[in-house]
Amino acid sequence: MFRKSFTQGYPQKGQEKITAPRFHGRHQLNRWPDGLEKCVGCELCAWACPADAIYVEAADNTADERYSPGERYGRVYQINYLRCILCGMCIEACPTRALTMTNDFKLANRTRESLIYEKDELLAPLLPGMEAPPHPRRLGDDEKDYFLGLPPTGQLDTRSAKTVVKEAEK
Numbered sequence: 562m563f564r565k566s567f568t569q570g571y572p573q574k575g576q577e578k579i580t581a582p583r584f585h586g587r588h589q590l591n592r593w594p595d596g597l598e599k600c601v602g603c604e605l606c607a608w609a610c611p612a613d614a615i616y617v618e619a620a621d622n623t624a625d626e627r628y629s630p631g632e633r634y635g636r637v638y639q640i641n642y643l644r645c646i647l648c649g650m651c652i653e654a655c656p657t658r659a660l661t662m663t664n665d666f667k668l669a670n671r672t673r674e675s676l677i678y679e680k681d682e683l684l685a686p687l688l689p690g691m692e693a694p695p696h697p698r699r700l701g702d703d704e705k706d707y708f709l710g711l712p713p714t715g716q717l718d719t720r721s722a723k724t725v726v727k728e729a730e731k
Contacts, residue, residue: 578666585647587666588640588660589685591658591661592691593700593707594691595699596696597628598694599659600657600660601633601634601635601657602618603619603633604619606654608654614645614646615638615641615645616639616641617635619634619635627695628695629694630700638680638683639678639680641676641677642677643676647662
């Protein structure tokens with residue numbers, strides 16, 4: 562009762578809060594190793610969201626403009642953090658693991674409009690070796706090779722594709 566009260570100087574003191582490894586924070590749309598988006602615009606995340614916080618509008622990929630390796634991609638992707646309850650049901654519903662949750666917990670802002678995150682704010686940053694879409698698939702000649710991570714046939718060495726797949730499974 563006679564001790565000094567403990568007051569933490571967050572965020573002014575520069576102390577970063579360390580969250581648990583499985584903490585549900587801000588969402589992130591992931592990319593394939595060549596830079597294409599993993600989201601195929603299936604809208605399962607929007608259907609699974611109990612708070613109706615996700616809006617997805619899909620579009621078809623063309624030969625000239627390819628944003629994902631599949632037939633479609635999420636042209637419009639929005640998450641409304643005024644509604645989101647950070648439950649993670651959208652993550653479980655995603656068939657391509659395109660949507661994950663980061664440990665970023667700083668979601669407060671001064672305006673309501675800034676809490677509706679658009680696709681460009683949700684996309685994972687490009688890592689070295691990635692190319693910004695649109696561009697053709699770089700990881701395989703067809704969709705099966707792409708998702709297995711096989712290089713195009715012109716880049717395979719003397720081993721057969723089946724040998725590469727068997728080694729990858731080990």
